[in-house]
Amino acid sequence: MTTVLDVQGVRHRYGGTVALDGVDLRVGAGECVALLGPNGAGKTTLVNLVVGLLARQAGTIAIVGGDPRAAASRRELGVVQQSLGFPTTLKVRELVVGAAVRAGRPRSAAGPVLAELGLAELAGRRAVKLSGGQRQRLQLAMALVGDPALLVLDEPTVGLDVAARRSFWGIVAARCARGVGVLVTTHLIEESAGVADRVVVVDKGRVLASGTPDELVAVLPDRTIVATSSLEDSVLAGVPGVLSMTREGRWVRLRTREPEAVLRVLLAADPGLGDLRVEQAGLEEAVVSIGAGV
Numbered sequence: 001m002t003t004v005l006d007v008q009g010v011r012h013r014y015g016g017t018v019a020l021d022g023v024d025l026r027v028g029a030g031e032c033v034a035l036l037g038p039n040g041a042g043k044t045t046l047v048n049l050v051v052g053l054l055a056r057q058a059g060t061i062a063i064v065g066g067d068p069r070a071a072a073s074r075r076e077l078g079v080v081q082q083s084l085g086f087p088t089t090l091k092v093r094e095l096v097v098g099a100a101v102r103a104g105r106p107r108s109a110a111g112p113v114l115a116e117l118g119l120a121e122l123a124g125r126r127a128v129k130l131s132g133g134q135r136q137r138l139q140l141a142m143a144l145v146g147d148p149a150l151l152v153l154d155e156p157t158v159g160l161d162v163a164a165r166r167s168f169w170g171i172v173a174a175r176c177a178r179g180v181g182v183l184v185t186t187h188l189i190e191e192s193a194g195v196a197d198r199v200v201v202v203d204k205g206r207v208l209a210s211g212t213p214d215e216l217v218a219v220l221p222d223r224t225i226v227a228t229s230s231l232e233d234s235v236l237a238g239v240p241g242v243l244s245m246t247r248e249g250r251w252v253r254l255r256t257r258e259p260e261a262v263l264r265v266l267l268a269a270d271p272g273l274g275d276l277r278v279e280q281a282g283l284e285e286a287v288v289s290i291g292a293g294v
């Protein structure tokens with residue numbers, strides 16, 4: 001797989017604060033990588049270094065082999081960042097045409113992208129009059145019109161409703177399938193599981209874990225036994241191997257790392273046991289546990 005983003009040994013400090021403490025990260029062509037981490041983990045710093053907004057202090061960053069601040073590399077890059085505002089007077093078409101020209105593409109490249117993103121009918125509208133979801137699609141149109149090899153999306157779906165989010169990710173997935181590499185930061189863990197080929201968990205400026213969403217979930221040994229039970233709560237909580245229990249009406253949820261042993265006890269002792277299932281932890285629990293050093 002061709003590498004479109006290669007980050008190696010990147011460190012960054014703001015005065016005495018260490019924001020990145022030796023980060024390695026790779027995005028291949030056609031790969032969607034989600035960068036997950038709590039507030040202050042270093043995600044924005046990394047994104048700003050990749051898109052050339054911050055000057056590199058230590059380590060290397062290459063976009064399709066080039067320096068992020070070189071003009072040739074910037075043409076390989078499409079960016080959607082939350083904080084971007086639009087000039088008040090400019091219309092949707094003018095902004096997309098401008099982005100095409102800046103990326104060295106013909107003005108005519110704007111038309112197909114406006115159509116692909118469902119913005120053709122809004123092309124004559126001033127950008128500041130768009131809804132939140134339409135603005136995100138406009139930013140994506142401006143990012144895609146340059147035909148980038150790498151898309152960097154910084155919390156791109158914050159504030160969007162479910163339908164707008166689905167449509168946004170549908171467009172990104174289609175580009176990914178055509179070979180564009182994507183780096184996306186998000187707090188929406190379960191959403192990232194749906195779109196990312198690989199999730200990279202960062203905290204305190206370091207990569208804690210990297211893998212497919214399924215791999216990350218698999219590293220967490222916790223399972224939850226869900227069942228109806230006739231046993232008293234205190235008896236259930238006292239079954240060897242049960243880490244915690246909660247009850248919702250007739251249902252109990254038992255967290256354990258030894259599901260077979262707990263099930264054996266329940267099957268022998270609980271005449272009212274029914275509707276039994278064992279669940280794996282979700283991606284959110286996996287990421288929280290990795291962050292907590294589990």
Ligand SMILES: Nc1ncnc2c1ncn2[C@@H]1O[C@H](COP(=O)(O)OP(=O)(O)OP(=O)(O)O)[C@@H](O)[C@H]1O
Binds near residue numbers: 014019038041043
């Ligand atoms: N301009 C700055 N000056 C000083 N410290 C900064 C600056 N920007 C970020 N930091 C610090 O660097 C660390 C990493 O911040 P960064 O914004 O990269 O994290 P983040 O993962 O994007 O967080 P969030 O999810 O809250 O946006 C934090 O400790 C933060 O306080």
